[in-house]
Structures are given as structure tokens and as C-alpha cells.
Amino acid sequence: MMLRRPRQLWPYLFILPALIALAGTFAYPLAAVIRFSFYAGSVGDLTYVGTMNYQGLFQDPDFLQSILNNLKLLLTVPVMTVLALLIALVLNSQVKGWRHYRAIVFLPYILPATAIGLSFSYLLSGNGVLNTLLRNHGIGFLARDWLGSAANVVPTIGSVIIWQQLGFGIVVFVAALLAVPTELVEAARIDGATGWQIQWSILVPNIRRTIEFFVIVEAITVLSSIFTYVYVLTKGGPANTSSVMEFYIFQNGFENGAIGAASAAVVVLLVLASIFIGIYLRLQARAVRVAR
Amino acid sequence: MRRHASALGQQALLILLCIVSLYPLWFILQTALKTQQDYTRNPTDLPAPFSLQSFAAVFRAMPFAQWTLNSALVALVSVAAATVIALLAAYAVAFGRFRGQTTFLSLNIALMALPPVALVVPLFTVMVQVGLINTLPSVMLVYTGLLIPFSVFFLTNFLRELPLDVIEAATIDGASHPRILLRIVLPLSLATLFTLIVVNTIWVWNELLFALVFLQNNDGRTVMAGLALFQGRYSVNEPLMMAGAFLSILPLLILYLFSQRAFVRGMTSGIGK
Numbered sequence: 001m002m003l004r005r006p007r008q009l010w011p012y013l014f015i016l017p018a019l020i021a022l023a024g025t026f027a028y029p030l031a032a033v034i035r036f037s038f039y040a041g042s043v044g045d046l047t048y049v050g051t052m053n054y055q056g057l058f059q060d061p062d063f064l065q066s067i068l069n070n071l072k073l074l075l076t077v078p079v080m081t082v083l084a085l086l087i088a089l090v091l092n093s094q095v096k097g098w099r100h101y102r103a104i105v106f107l108p109y110i111l112p113a114t115a116i117g118l119s120f121s122y123l124l125s126g127n128g129v130l131n132t133l134l135r136n137h138g139i140g141f142l143a144r145d146w147l148g149s150a151a152n153v154v155p156t157i158g159s160v161i162i163w164q165q166l167g168f169g170i171v172v173f174v175a176a177l178l179a180v181p182t183e184l185v186e187a188a189r190i191d192g193a194t195g196w197q198i199q200w201s202i203l204v205p206n207i208r209r210t211i212e213f214f215v216i217v218e219a220i221t222v223l224s225s226i227f228t229y230v231y232v233l234t235k236g237g238p239a240n241t242s243s244v245m246e247f248y249i250f251q252n253g254f255e256n257g258a259i260g261a262a263s264a265a266v267v268v269l270l271v272l273a274s275i276f277i278g279i280y281l282r283l284q285a286r287a288v289r290v291a292r
Numbered sequence: 293m294r295r296h297a298s299a300l301g302q303q304a305l306l307i308l309l310c311i312v313s314l315y316p317l318w319f320i321l322q323t324a325l326k327t328q329q330d331y332t333r334n335p336t337d338l339p340a341p342f343s344l345q346s347f348a349a350v351f352r353a354m355p356f357a358q359w360t361l362n363s364a365l366v367a368l369v370s371v372a373a374a375t376v377i378a379l380l381a382a383y384a385v386a387f388g389r390f391r392g393q394t395t396f397l398s399l400n401i402a403l404m405a406l407p408p409v410a411l412v413v414p415l416f417t418v419m420v421q422v423g424l425i426n427t428l429p430s431v432m433l434v435y436t437g438l439l440i441p442f443s444v445f446f447l448t449n450f451l452r453e454l455p456l457d458v459i460e461a462a463t464i465d466g467a468s469h470p471r472i473l474l475r476i477v478l479p480l481s482l483a484t485l486f487t488l489i490v491v492n493t494i495w496v497w498n499e500l501l502f503a504l505v506f507l508q509n510n511d512g513r514t515v516m517a518g519l520a521l522f523q524g525r526y527s528v529n530e531p532l533m534m535a536g537a538f539l540s541i542l543p544l545l546i547l548y549l550f551s552q553r554a555f556v557r558g559m560t561s562g563i564g565k
Contacts, residue, residue, distance in 0.1 A: 032414035123316060
């Protein structure tokens, strides 16, 4: 068959370096990790064990605790979404100095979780700043061992995550709100709608797509990128009650030398993450269609 | 009157929010400027007396200058490599026609969201086998690869907005694609590339997991890995740890003050419309 236009060779040459880098950084490690998940032992000395690692995972209370903690921490997503949305609506109502407020609330999002974790570990320790403040103001009964007790530690980590991610949500939502056509708001006002009615029935539905995006991006973050918080704030403690899947993988892969168990945990994490990644891909595809 | 009260309420709410947002950062600086006795006596008050002791001590107690240099080198090399590789790929996706074009872009978007922890065990074994473990090139290579998906996505989105006829006219004039990329596209992309470089540099600067696992010699660490590991050793010297934390944040703060728009545009670009 004759080709009408000459076959373009150059695009393949242009994407080649990226393909090589992606193969080395993603394709090979993903294949290797799936293989490792069926083996036991150390790298030079692997023995095939079938699905033993997977069976072991679901009998390991530390792994079950880690998954459960990831699921609990997913609850931070609706909380930060609603908070960010409310604050974005306030900023969007042309409050004086809103640009400055926006710049300040975004700042935590760019800061290294390591440095922030160090700061919070002192703020939240038994005799830390928060408890000192509570005691000095006559509300000492609210003081808790925020990071050292099994009952409080996961909500505390969740709060630090919300603290850091909130500004991201606010900035994203304000940008979306600014893009809502003013005629829509004007028309509603002429029809007699009041402030909050406009907010909830006109503005919020109009930025629905942005909200969906934010929820998915944060769900992926909370499921798979919170290692630093756990490592710096608690090292998974007390007694592994604040471990998450990432931390479990790190501990087994590097501290316990259990590559097989770590790799099986990776596969479980990937299965869970792929649900959200699939939704994220669909949202991106929709965004491209909308743009065209 | 009611309107006035509600405006006041809004301002109060926003000021409270700013205090909550800034306090942990303020606490780092305030504690770094205290002596240890002062901190133990009064963890919440202003430093009395102001002391720069802890900042000096950071450089004696930890190889902090070396760590900073390591972080800067790693960021420079991996961000530069990823930017060049991604720009070539994004140019092909935006202006070329090839089989698997949409698949390649979707692949990059999916990999953007892939948990990095999934890769750390096998990449560690590779680095051991090729003898790069405990050397900076190990993390430089991995960071370059990890930065590519987002960079391809970000640059493709930008290049698709450029007027196609400019590129086509140049092709008809017989200009080669490397030439068009260098002479026409690159000058138009400088602001976007700056944004990408800022976002990627911050990502590399802040990364902990790979740095912790791959760089196990004390002098060979990055700032974040060094700080995280010294936390155990100096946890009872709060001003020292906070001085280290503040110094690790300082470059980001300066960058943020001068290029806030780049931060915002780059870091929110994963969210479409």
C-alpha cells in the first residue's frame, strides 16, 4: 500500500530518550516487583514460593493495620475538599486583600514535608507547644498525647496532611471560581437569588469538574505519597499503629530484608491505586475534549 | 450594617487561617533563634535572648553544607536532564504524527499518578548491581525518570496552544525539526520552562524516600534525608533541628517570594477543567 504522506520518522527519534527513561524507571521495576512478589529470600538467593507472600500479607496484623490506616486517612479528602471550597468561596467574594491571603495559604503546600514534620513533631509532643498552650489557657483537659497514643496518632497525621494540602485546594478552587462567567451570577441575582443561594446553586455546580479532579488527585496522594509524614512524625509508632502501606513496604524492603513481602504489598497498593489512576485518566481525557 | 459585620467576620476568619498556615513555619524560625535552655523554659514565647548559636551549630553537628551541595547538584542534573528529554518528547506529541501518539501521552499521565514507593525496591537492587548505590548518580538517574511523565504532560499541554501555522510555515521553508525546536519553539517556551523547572526542582529538593534508601553515607546524603536521620540523634536539641529545618526551607521561601505565579501555575496544572 502506498502512503500518501511520507512516513514521519522524526517523532520516534524525539520520544526515544523519554521511552528509554520510562522503561528504566517504571517498566522494568514494575515487572521486577511483580516477579519478586512470588519469591522469598534476598536478591542473590531468591526461591519461588507461589502466592505465599500474599497469604502472609493478609495474615500480618501490621499490613492489615497499614491498609486500614490508609483507608482512614482517605477520610481527610472530603474534609479538606469542603474546607477548601468554603474558604475559596469567601475569597472569591472579592474580600479585601484576597490575593495576599491566597499567597499565604498556598505556602504550606510547597514546604518540604520533612521540615514540616519536624516542626509538628515538636508542636504536638506530650509537653509540646499545643499542649502547653492548652494548659496555660485553662483548657488543659483537651491536652492529649497527639503522636504517642494509638487512639490519636492517625487523626493527628491526617490533620497535618490537611494542613499542608488545604492551600492547594483553595488555590485550585479560586481559579475555577474566577472562570465562572459573570453573566451567570448576574442573571441569578436579577432573578432574586441571594448570596448563599448563588454560591451553592450557581458557583459550586459550575466548578464540579474541578472538584472531581481535586478529590481524585488528593485520594491518590493520600494513598501513595504520605511516607514522609509517617517517617518523620512517628516512624509508624506507637507499636506500628500509624503505619501505612508505603511505610510497610519501606520497613519490609529495607529494614527487615523481606523483599517478597514488600513486593506483594506493592502489588496490593498498585491494585488499589489503579482504581483512582483510572478515574484520573478519564478526567484528563474529558478535560482534553472540553478544551477542544 | 449587616454587610459590614459579615465583611469583618470574613476578615477575621481569613486572618485566623493565615495564622494557622504560618504558625508551624514561624515556630521553626523562632525556635531556631533560641538557646536550648530558653526553649526548655519557654517553648511558646519569643526568643530571649536572640541567639544564632544553633545556626552555627548546624554546620558543626551535621555535614550540612555538604548535604546542601548534594541536594543542589542532584536537583540541577536531574531537572536539566528531565527538561531536555521531556521537551523533545512533548514537541513530537504536539507537532508530529506517529503511531501510539495518544497512548504515549496517556501513559505519561498514568505514570504521573503512580506511587513512587512501588519502584523503590527493584530500583535499589539495580543500583546495587551496577555499583551506583551510595552515589549521587543513583538518585539523579531515578529522579530524572520520575520527573519525565509530569514534564511531558505539562509541556505538551503548553505546546498544543502554540499556533500550528508558524511551525508548518517553517517546515515548508525546509527547516529541520531540531532547528524549529531551537529557533522558534524554545524562545516561545521560556516562561513555561521556567515554571516547570521551579516545580521539578522543589520536588527533587523535598524528596525523602529514595534519598533515604539510596544514599547511606553520612556525607553523601541530601538535606532532607540528612535532617530526617539526624532527628533521632538530636531530638532533644530542638533549636538545632529547627535551625537545620529552617535552612532547608530558606531557598524555597526565597524562590516563592520571587516567582509565586510560577509555583501556582505549575503545581496546580495536574488539575484540568
